[in-house]
Amino acid sequence: MKLSYVIIYVDDAVKATEFYSKAFNLKIKFIHESNMYAEMRSGETTLTFANNEMLKMNTGIDPIKGDKNCFEITFTTNDVQKAFEKAISNGAKELKKPETKPWGQIVAYVRDSFGTLIEICTPMG
Numbered sequence: 001m002k003l004s005y006v007i008i009y010v011d012d013a014v015k016a017t018e019f020y021s022k023a024f025n026l027k028i029k030f031i032h033e034s035n036m037y038a039e040m041r042s043g044e045t046t047l048t049f050a051n052n053e054m055l056k057m058n059t060g061i062d063p064i065k066g067d068k069n070c071f072e073i074t075f076t077t078n079d080v081q082k083a084f085e086k087a088i089s090n091g092a093k094e095l096k097k098p099e100t101k102p103w104g105q106i107v108a109y110v111r112d113s114f115g116t117l118i119e120i121c122t123p124m125g
Contacts, residue, residue: 005039006073010114014038016049019112024075024083037049045107047073059116070073072117083120118122 010016017023017038026047029039036051043109056062077083080098088094092110095117100106107121 001045004044005046005104007050008114008116009052010049010116011052011110012051012114014052015024015124016112017090023074023087023112031094072119074119075123076121076123080108080120080122084108084110087118087120 004006008016014035017026017028017031017040020040021028026040027044029041031038038049040047040049075083084094084098087110090111091113093113095109095111098105098106098108098120105122105124107119110118110120112118
């Protein structure tokens with residue numbers, strides 16, 4: 001079994017890709033002609049955004065918005081402070097400034113404009 005896709009349901013899939021492209025230097029892989037589905041190159045696992053309407057259309061589930069839809073993704077980097085500042089300058093909301101954990105890892109948290117919790121941290125040994 002291999003994790004191939006992470007799908008985050010948002011109000012606007014294209015705007016989500018624009019944010020992640022600017023804030024985290026991810027490259028857009030594919031945007032469906034409907035603009036309701038988009039993929040980003042993010043290593044072995046594809047980061048995908050789909051409009052909330054697609055969630056309802058595909059599953060019958062009404063989209064949950066705001067803090068109730070808590071989903072976290074994590075980006076690792078050797079320069080957490082720089083990545084954190086770049087995310088904030090591109091529209092992310094600051095939740096927790098970079099701090100060094102007792103085990104030595106540097107960790108920060110932001111939230112994108114779609115409500116997704118994003119951890120930015122140094123890689124674990």
